[in-house]
Amino acid sequence: MIRIIDLRGQTPSRSDLARLVPRAATDVSVAHAAAAELVEEVRSGGLGALQRQAERFDGVVPGSVRVSADDIRAAVAALEPQVRLALDEAIARVRRATAAQVPPPARTELGDGAVVEQRWQPVERVGLYVPGGKAVYPSSVVMNVVPAQTAGVGSIALVSPPQRDFGGQVHPTILGAAGLLGIDEVYAMGGAGAIGALAHGVAEIGLEPVQVITGPGNVYVAAAKRVVRGTAGIDSEAGPTEILVIADGSADPGFVAADLVSQAEHDELAAAVLVTDSAELADRVIDELRSVAASTTHAERVGISLGGPQSAIILVDDLATAAAVSDAYGPEHLEIQTADPDATLASIHNAGAIFLGAYSPVSLGDYLAGSNHVLPTGGQSRFSSGLGAYTFLRPQQVVRYGREALEAVARDIRSLSDAENLPAHGDAVAVRFAQG
Known part of the structure; x- marks a missing residue:
C-alpha cells in the first residue's frame, strides 16, 4: 500500500x-541510450527497421504501415454511437478553449515610420503521437489534433502503435477519432522508433519529416523525444x-x-x-x-x-x-x-x-x-507547459522602418556598435546616408 x-x-x-x-525509479535519462539506438535504427534503416521494431515490441508486423483512407472512413462509420457523440462533444469543447490560446497580431509604433509588428506563424508540418499500450486513447487524438488545427498547421501526420488484436492496424477507435477530425495521414507505428520516423522521415512509405512532435507515451517515447530535439521541436517529455x-x-x-x-x-x-x-x-x-x-x-x-x-x-x-x-x-x-x-x-x-x-x-x-490532457511530467511543469495551440506557433517580429526613422537612431546604433567593437554594424547604417 x-x-x-x-x-x-x-x-x-x-x-x-x-x-x-x-x-x-525509472526516469527518462535511464531510457535515453536505448531510445537513441532505436531512433538511429529507423533513421538509417527506414521501413525495415520499423517492421522489425513492430515485431519486437508490438508482437505484430502491420501489413501496411500507412493506413488507407478507406480504413479511416470505415473506422469512423464503425464508431459506437455514444462514443462518437462523446468525441464530438470533446472536440467542440477543446476547440473553444484552445481558440483562446492564439494571440492576435500586434503593431507597435515607436515613432514616425518606426514600426515593429508581432505575428504568430504556425509551423507547416507536425507529427502527433497517440499511445496504444495498456489502454486506448481516442481522447489523445483530440488533444493532439485540435490545437494543431487551431494554430493553422497545414500538414498533420498521426502515429499510433499497431495492434496485434487488429491484425497490425491502428486501434479502430483511434482511427475513428482521427477521421472525425479530418486526419488522413495515419501510420501504424509506435514507441521510440515512431518518434525517429517522424523526425527523420521514411521515404518508402511517403512519410516526410515534421517540424514539431507532440503527444504522450511511455518512458522510451519521452526519451526519444529528447533524442530528436533539435532535429524537430517537441512539446514536452510526457511520460x-x-x-x-x-x-x-x-x-x-x-x-x-x-x-x-x-x-x-x-x-x-x-x-x-x-x-x-x-x-x-x-x-x-x-x-x-x-x-x-x-x-x-x-x-x-x-x-x-x-x-x-x-x-x-x-x-x-x-x-x-x-x-x-x-x-x-x-x-x-x-x-x-x-x-x-x-x-x-x-x-x-x-x-x-x-x-x-x-x-x-x-x-x-x-x-x-x-482543457488539454497532454501535459509535462517528471517535474517538467516547473519550466514547461502543457500542449496547446501555442505549441505549434512561432512568434515572429516584423520590423518596418523608413529612412527618417532609421536616421533618428543612427547615432545611437553607431555608439553601441563601436562600444561592442563591431563597427561594421554601424557602417551598415551609415552607408544609407552617405553623400555622393
Whole structure:
C-alpha cells in the first residue's frame, strides 16, 4: 500500500523538497541510450527497421504501415454511437478553449515610420503521437489534433502503435477519432522508433519529416523525444502520468482515493501523491484506497503504482507547506480539494493543469473539461507547459522602418556598435546616408 512521508515539524528548503518528493525509479535519462539506438535504427534503416521494431515490441508486423483512407472512413462509420457523440462533444469543447490560446497580431509604433509588428506563424508540418499500450486513447487524438488545427498547421501526420488484436492496424477507435477530425495521414507505428520516423522521415512509405512532435507515451517515447530535439521541436517529455492532490480536513476521502486510483490505473509507473495537513484525512484515504484499489478493474496495476517509490501520502504542518511541496514536485495534474481552493491556488506556481474543488477531478480534464490532457511530467511543469495551440506557433517580429526613422537612431546604433567593437554594424547604417 501507499507509503507515508512525514514532514511535520520540519522546515525543508527548496532543495530539500526537491530531494524528498517521490519520484519513479525509472526516469527518462535511464531510457535515453536505448531510445537513441532505436531512433538511429529507423533513421538509417527506414521501413525495415520499423517492421522489425513492430515485431519486437508490438508482437505484430502491420501489413501496411500507412493506413488507407478507406480504413479511416470505415473506422469512423464503425464508431459506437455514444462514443462518437462523446468525441464530438470533446472536440467542440477543446476547440473553444484552445481558440483562446492564439494571440492576435500586434503593431507597435515607436515613432514616425518606426514600426515593429508581432505575428504568430504556425509551423507547416507536425507529427502527433497517440499511445496504444495498456489502454486506448481516442481522447489523445483530440488533444493532439485540435490545437494543431487551431494554430493553422497545414500538414498533420498521426502515429499510433499497431495492434496485434487488429491484425497490425491502428486501434479502430483511434482511427475513428482521427477521421472525425479530418486526419488522413495515419501510420501504424509506435514507441521510440515512431518518434525517429517522424523526425527523420521514411521515404518508402511517403512519410516526410515534421517540424514539431507532440503527444504522450511511455518512458522510451519521452526519451526519444529528447533524442530528436533539435532535429524537430517537441512539446514536452510526457511520460507516465502523475496526480498530486492537496487536501485538508474538509476533503471527501472517497473522492481523493478515487482520483488517486484513476491515474494509477494508467501504468505501473504512474504516480499518485496526496499532500495534506490532516493526519485524520490521510488515514481515511488509506482506508478508502484499500477498498477501491482492490475492487477496480486494473487492481494489479493500481496496486503496483500505489506501492511504488513514485507514490506517497505526504503529511505537512499547513497548506502553505503543502503548496511548497507541490511546487517542488511540479505535478502534471494538480487537484486542490481544500476549504478555500482559490486561496491555496494563490500559492501555486508549478503545475501542468490545475483542478479546483471537489467536482473538478482529473478525469474531467482527461476527456471533457475543454482543457488539454497532454501535459509535462517528471517535474517538467516547473519550466514547461502543457500542449496547446501555442505549441505549434512561432512568434515572429516584423520590423518596418523608413529612412527618417532609421536616421533618428543612427547615432545611437553607431555608439553601441563601436562600444561592442563591431563597427561594421554601424557602417551598415551609415552607408544609407552617405553623400555622393
